[in-house]
Amino acid sequence: MSSPSDPSTGAATRAPQGGAPGPSAFRTAGSFLVSRVQQIGIFIALVVIVLLFQGLTGGRLLTAGNVANIxxxxxxxxxxxxxxxxxxxxxxxDLSVGSVAAFVGAATGVMVVQWGWPWWLAIVVGIVLGAVVGAWQGFWVAVVGIPAFIVTLAGMLIFRGLTQITLGNTQITPFPTEYRQLGGGYLFPELFPASTSPAEWITVGLGLLTLVLFLGSQLRGRGKRIKLGVEGEPAWWFWTRTGFGALLIVLLTYLLGIAEGSRGTPIVLIVLGILVVTYSIVMQRTRFGRHIYAVGGNRHAADLSGIRSKRIDFMLFVNMGMLAALAGIVFTGRLNSAGPGAGNLFELDAIAAAFIGGAAVQGGIGTVVGAITGGLIMGVLNNGMSLMGVSTDYQQFIKGMVLLLAVAFDVYNKRRARSLG
Known part of the structure; x- marks a missing residue:
């Protein structure tokens, strides 16, 4: 049997007789874990928080219905x-996303409820409206050169005002069933009254398909990296990480499709899955994604290398506007109501999710999966504290402390890296 190799030097390290790893193996594993402490820490934090609230709530956190609710x-x-x-x-x-989400939700509400448009046309027009809003803000940031903080702060006020004007300071309700399904519906709900619903097997089938695609992509990616000689992680960590991801998929499949009280797959989970996969590919494997990291890491150097940073900025805000529009449609459909106060503080929750998920304050660092993990940490905190009966004022205090500690952890890691360098 060949000896494992040191990922930093390629030299072989051999365990002593008896199968126990030697000091060199511990040093290799330890140095690797230290280099990945921020990425690993986010997932460990999520697991610890889930287990903590699972115990504190008497097992109510990881019930099928509550997981779907989260x-x-x-x-x-x-x-x-x-x-x-x-x-x-x-x-x-971007400080305007909550107001943009509320504005698009209000606009689609007027289209569907008051004007009688088909629900699907209102959703399409709403996404286009979000893109137009993003282009408006991207123009001021990329072309005029006004800092995004100021532009989006103004946008937060502008689109909150437009929301109130559109609704006339009243709520619009009810929405068509098809519109509401995007925010709170489940796949094939008409099958669920039966005790042995085929929808359970559909959910299990989707879970197994997701598992196969996940394992295939991980193995294929590692194979390509090894072939090109750019693999940056040892085999033991690859299998640990992949096994953990597979276990999460199996657990989620069980809770949504097999466990008592399961209602099947939420439609919005399918939407989220598509978005996570698509944007992860964009950020990791496309030139546009690499340019985003380059601009955030060093804008001046990116400009000198020929990257059109203004175009990147413009497209980012167009994309943000479209996603804010989609979020507004999902939220409106879930509540079955478009109101003047919708989207309040959404921007703070989204920013907190990104920073807790490992994004750097200075830019240049962050991942889509990390942001989703940060969002889940916030969601589990909210849900767990609500199950325990913690008041909203204490919930806000705890979430603020979590955000502060996450950013402090990022700053500490950067200082430590500079001192070691």
């Missing part, structure tokens, strides 16, 4: 977090 209740924040982390990686911030 997904549905936080879906719009997770959608916003995907776009927000891209904006933050490029060195910007």
């Amino acid at each position: 997904i549905v209740q936080n879906s719009y924040i997770l959608i916003l977090a995907i776009g927000m982390v891209m904006v933050i990686i490029a060195g910007h911030i």
Whole structure:
């Protein structure tokens, strides 16, 4: 049997007889874990928080119905977090996403309820409206050169005002069933009254398909990296990480499709899955994604290398506007109501999700998966504290402390890296 190799030097390290790893193996594992402490720490934090609240709530957190509720209740924040982390990686911030989500929700409400448009046409027009809003803000940031903080702060006020004007300071309700399904519906709900519903097997089938695709992509990616000689992680960590991801998929499949009280797959979970996969590919494997990291890491150097940073900024805000519109439609459909106060503080939750998920304050660092993980941490905190009966004032205090500690952890890691360098 060949000896494992040191990922930093390629030299072989051999365990002593008896199968126990030697000091060199511990040093290799330890140095690797230290280099990945921020990424690993986010997932460990999520697991610890889930286990903590599972115990504190007497096992109510990980029931089938509550897991589905966590997904549905936080879906719009997770959608916003995907776009927000891209904006933050490029060195910007967007304070207007909550108001944009409310505005698009109000506009689609007028289209569907008052004007009688088909629900699908209203959703399409709403997404286009979000893109137009993003282009408006991107123009001021990329072309005029006004800092994104100021532009989006103004946008927060502008689109909150437009929301109130559109609604006339009243609520619009009810929405068609098809519109509401995007925010709170489940796949094939008509099958669920039966005790042995085929929808359970559909959910299990989707879970197994997701598992196969996940394992295939992980193995294929590692094979390509090894072939090119750019593999940056040892085999033991690859299998640990992949096994953990597979276990999460199996657990979620069981809770949504087999466990007592399961209602099947939320439609918004399918939407989230598509968004996470698509944007992860964009950020990791496309030139546009690499340029976002380059602009956030060093804008001046990116400009000198020929990257059109203004175009990147413009497209990022168009994308953020579209995702804010989608989040607004999901939220409106879930509540079955479009109101003047919708989307309040959404931007803060999305920003918190991105930073807790590992995005750097200075830009240039962050991942879509990390932002989703950060959003889930916030969602589990909210849900767990609500199950325990913790008042909202204490919930806000605890969430604020979590955000502060996450950013402090990022700053500490950067200082430590500079001192070691």
